Amino acid sequence: MRIKSIHVGVVFSFFMLALACSPDEPDNRIEHDLTPFVLDTKHLTPPTIPADNELTEQKVRLGRMLFHDDRLSADNSMSCATCHVQSTGFSDTNTFSIGVNGFPGKRQAMVAFNMAYNTNEFFWDGRAHLLRDQAVLPIQDSLEMDLAMADLITRLSAIEEYQDQFIRAFGSSTVTEERIGLALEQFMNSIISVDSKYDKYLRGEVTLSASEERGRELYFAEFNPGFPDSSGADCAHCHGGLNFENDLYMNNGLDSDADFDDYGRELATGNQSDRAKFKVPTLRNIELTPPYMHDGRFNTLEEVVNHYNTGMVMSSTIDPALIYPINSGGLNLSNQDVQDLVAFLKTLTDQEMMNNPDYKSPF
Ligand code: HEC
Ligand code: HEC
Incomplete structure (x- = not known):
């Protein structure tokens, strides 16, 4: 749909005159209209x-x-x-x-x-x-x-x-x-991507199953082993907000210092304190994007949740939020909790984006 045209022709004609002698500038500028794209x-x-x-x-x-x-x-x-x-x-x-x-x-x-x-x-x-x-x-x-x-x-x-x-x-x-x-x-x-089951749930269009709902609570609840009934997995601590990420680079306990074989963020910043930190990725559509982590070491979401539950290891750049669960022997999630968390993660799948004709090949 055409909302509004920005007329840039006049501006460009002016530039053409101004830049007529510059060897880098094209001499074939023509009048063109730009239509704002509505997101x-x-x-x-x-x-x-x-x-x-x-x-x-x-x-x-x-x-x-x-x-x-x-x-x-x-x-x-x-x-x-x-x-x-x-x-x-x-x-x-x-x-x-x-x-x-x-x-x-x-x-x-x-x-x-x-x-x-x-x-x-x-x-x-x-x-x-x-x-x-x-x-x-x-x-x-x-x-x-x-x-x-x-x-x-x-x-x-x-x-x-x-x-x-x-x-x-x-x-x-x-x-x-x-x-x-x-x-x-x-x-x-x-x-x-804004049309997953979870988005529809937020808009009041669908309800979550009992397992998805338990998973949702675990995802957002803080880890608190002193109160096992309300202790959660605290995934939202890092994969938070409506895009399920935080725009930060972190170490989520995959390897000990001796096993770091990709220095991650340090390669970009040169700071040793960034060693083995990686972008916290969005978890939207995570069901469809295996394998997981920067090196694709996990093939299933169950493996990922088990990593956070029992597999995290200490290192010099570990995110501080993970030290408590590591020192507590993991997140203490039951098998049912793991399944519920995975069920919740699958509500983030957005088939409408996957099938949106506007994103397909125009060829
Ligand atoms: C051969 C496979 C391959 C091709 C082709 C490819 N990519 Fe990628 N893309 C990757 C990989 C692997 C990464 C992660 C690389 C890294 O972090 O070092 C990546 C990362 C990205 C990211 C970063 C996302 C983020 O959250 O930071 C964007 C954006 C992206 N690619 C866009 C593109 C575009 C645009 C093109 C075409 C011009 C392209 N890619 C071609 C494999 C590919
Ligand atoms: C301290 C921050 C932090 C917490 C808490 C956290 N994550 Fe992560 N997560 C990360 C980082 C950083 C990565 C990328 C690590 C890498 O690839 O080296 C990641 C990667 C992932 C990936 C792989 C994404 C992909 O595209 O490959 C999944 C899935 C995931 N996390 C799920 C979870 C779940 C589920 C929880 C809760 C049990 C959780 N995370 C808690 C920081 C965190």
Whole structure:
């Protein structure tokens, strides 16, 4: 639906005159209209979209093409969507995704929905500051799509369909790394998951089963072994808020110092105090995005809950909230509690996002 047009033609004509002599500037800018893209986040607070990249129909559309286009990889065999598969929560169920050269990456793929709610950097270690910075890295990564940016620019510039879409989105057919990043950022920011059973429960549209309800209580209740009847698993301490994450990097007790083989956040910040800390990921659609953790070490949600229940180990950077349960011999969850927690986690699955035609390949 067309809400309002921003007329930028006049502004662009002015720029054309001002920049007519600059060798970097295209001479084919034309008048173009941008239509604001309306993000429907239902009962979720709308996210903060970067002010210099407000969503528009035209840029979201271009980003969607880029996201699904195999021509973004060296041998035309792989797109972002190869590893971020819509039907499995925009993630990859392979432990380590295989890139165009046949080699596996070093970490489990992350999900690429509700990115607009992620406000503290990207990747498991947060090494990409903005989503637009992140988006251009897999294209050039030799373990992923392995296409040099200059080659991608040459390639896209020769495709008429892209010339047309770049004009619509940016006012000229010039392909640049920045524009590719901005368009991919827009498409990912347009992917919203807000229709799980739990969302419908919050909106009063459905009720939870007895097991799901017990799991919900355990998920949100604090760990308090002195009062076993009300002691919970305190998952919301980190996987909190309506996107079930906290925008922080933490160590959740997977390994002791001697067993750290991925330094995580330290690789991005250089601080030893960040060693083996990883992004706290959203738990939305978690049922469909196995295997779990940055190295995909757990295959099922039962294994994950058992990790928090009995498997956590101490280390120098463990999150302080986990020291009490570790010193208490774990969360003391019964088998029934584990099942109930898993039942609750499965209420976070959003089939409507999985099937949303707006996110599918336009090709
Ligand atoms: C070969 C598989 C593969 C391809 C292709 C791929 N990704 Fe990823 N993606 C991953 C992996 C693995 C990670 C985690 C890497 C890490 O943390 O070091 C990731 C992480 C991400 C994240 C970070 C999410 C977060 O919460 O921080 C985003 C966003 C993303 N990818 C988008 C894209 C886009 C856009 C493309 C295409 C330009 C793309 N990916 C192509 C495998 C892939
Ligand atoms: C102290 C913070 C913290 C608490 C409490 C916590 N988590 Fe986590 N969780 C994390 C971090 C950090 C990661 C990512 C760790 C990694 O991959 O190295 C994670 C990862 C996960 C994953 C894997 C996600 C994925 O995409 O691979 C699941 C599932 C999960 N947690 C569920 C839970 C449940 C259920 C609870 C409660 C029993 C819980 N977490 C409590 C911090 C926490």
